[in-house]
Amino acid sequence: MQQLDSWELREDEQGRLHLQRTWVTKNFLKGLALCDKIAEVAEGEGHHPDLHLTGWNKLTVSLWTHARNGLTENDFILAAKLDGINKEGLLRGKKKYFKDV
Numbered sequence: 001m002q003q004l005d006s007w008e009l010r011e012d013e014q015g016r017l018h019l020q021r022t023w024v025t026k027n028f029l030k031g032l033a034l035c036d037k038i039a040e041v042a043e044g045e046g047h048h049p050d051l052h053l054t055g056w057n058k059l060t061v062s063l064w065t066h067a068r069n070g071l072t073e074n075d076f077i078l079a080a081k082l083d084g085i086n087k088e089g090l091l092r093g094k095k096k097y098f099k100d101v
């Protein structure tokens with residue numbers, strides 16, 4: 001899945017395949033703002049993700065086609081569109097482990 005390099009294949013407890021990835025946001029409000037942006041895209045697609053906002057700022061998105069109990073092309077299309085969302089100002093930056101010299 002060259003284009004979807006941050007998504008993982010996961011199997012749920014019923015053996016259904018999902019596409020899944022997590023975004024870490026700056027805070028709880030930014031997590032909800034990202035959910036809102038995702039919701040707009042999903043409504044436009046008529047295809048919806050499972051959203052899990054946990055630990056106040058970790059948004060795990062899980063894509064699968066409920067009507068088919070697994071993955072369809074719609075899930076891959078939605079994943080690419082979610083990657084394309086402008087997340088400017090929403091995501092926690094990379095941790096700097098070295099003091100700026």
Ligand SMILES: C[C@H](O)[C@H](O)[C@H]1CNC2=NC(N)=NC(=O)C2=N1
Nearest residue numbers: 046047048049064065066067068
């Ligand atoms: C009627 C409605 O469009 C359908 O039920 C859509 C809504 N969004 C959906 N989203 C997902 N992930 N799977 C579906 O099967 C699905 N079905």
